Amino acid sequence: MSQQAQVRPAATPGPDPEPRWAPTGRTIVPLAAAGVFVVGQLYVVIPLLGEFTAGWRAGTAQAAWMVTAFGFAYAAGFLFSGPAADRFGRRRVLLIGLVASALATGAVGLADDLASGLTLRAIQGFTSAFFAPAALAYVAERIAPPRRPIALTTMTSGFIASAIIAQAAATLLLPAFGWQSPFFGGTVCVLALAAILYSVLEPDPARDGTTRTNPLRAMGTLLRRRDTLLLYLATATVLSSFVAVYTGLETVGPEAVAGNPTAMLLLRASALPAFLAAPWIAGRLRKYAPTTRVVGALAVAAASAFLAAAVSGLGVWAIAVCLLEFVGGVALAAPGLIEAVGSVAGPARAAATALYTFVLFIGASLGPQLAAFADAAGFAGVCVAAGTLLAAGSMIALAARRTRNSMALPGLYPQEAR
Helix, strand or coil: CCCCCCCCCCCCCCCCCCCCCCCHHHHHHHHHHHHHHHHHCCCCCHHHHHHHHHHCCCCHHHHCHHHHHHHHHHHHHHHHHHHHHHHHCHHHHHHHHHHHHHHHHHHHCCCCCHHHHHHHHHHHHHHHCCCHHHHHHHHHHHCCHHHHHHHHHHHHHHHHHHHHHHHHHHHHHHHHHCCCHHHHHHHHHHHHHHHHHHHHCCCCCCCCCCCCCCHHHHHHHHHHCHHHHHHHHHHHHHHHHHHHHHHHHHHCCCCCCCCCHHHHHHHHHCCHHHHHHHHHHHHHCCCCCHHHHHHHHHHHHHHHHHHHHHCCCCCHHHHHHHHHHHHHHHHHHHHHHHHHHHCCCHHHHHHHHHHHHHHHHHHHHHHHHHHHHHHHHHHHHHHHHHHHHHHHHHHHHHHHHHHHHHHCCCCCCHHHHC
């Protein structure tokens, strides 16, 4: 009697297990707050330049290097922080960067001359750069896709809003507590947020050393892709135009606000509702692909800048409405660019984000130069220059979208045609 071989049916592979997503609110609130404090250090010294000039017997141009020293070191730091986050993990690099940034921030408050101040500001800028790429990469990987646009918009809105919040805070603290207070206060707040994030963020997943991506090679690959190169060019227009408009408001602002600190503060603060509304708007627009949102947001910002130029002689409220729309466009463009770049980065997402933030803040450093180039024509001329740059950015993003469609893999952002 022959035995019949028993053949077991092959196991049918089931669907991949659902990823464990991080809780959105508990993650984003402390991350966004930390972003305001860290990125705000770039701008916090602007109201303090007069104190440096008087106390350190430095010229105005020399004191202005307290902004530039941080800005260039900050941008350069991204080229190291992104690869570090890819190699060592988002959570680890983020937390170490926050602690280092907090200590460097407190050290700036101890500076007693321009040379030490510039050195410590450069160290502060470099250490601060280890937060944003790791934080953005963490959000892009650990927040559920339906909530990701809102989360990224909240983060980037905090980064951009910090320009206004930090200057307002320094202006209010200076008379009562001295120029050191924004730095000592920033140290305490950042250390407290680092402790909160230590308990909130999910541990870094184990990484397979055999499949680890070389971050420098990944950056080179991204820069050789035509679509991502175009997106980085569009990124350069975002903060350069934003900083140019607000620099022009300070240096060649319209007569309605010239010499009136209260009106200037109110005009700056009038754009804050745009940052609060941006995450809600981003949630409504999530059915559209990132590059589609970028094209529209940059076009809105460009049109608002042109409109601000046209109504600059009509009073504070007319300018405030235009700035509200302008900032709203900027606040929506930035996260869309992060998503668009990150969608093709794969495991090198932090390296891609590092390049994005490097380009973004190089643009921010060049914003005052754009304002200086156009300020002979007054505030209206600065707005026209910014609007022209943003319109060019919108066209570049459109070209990136069309290029990506021709390169797209099946299933990758099928809604790009919208």
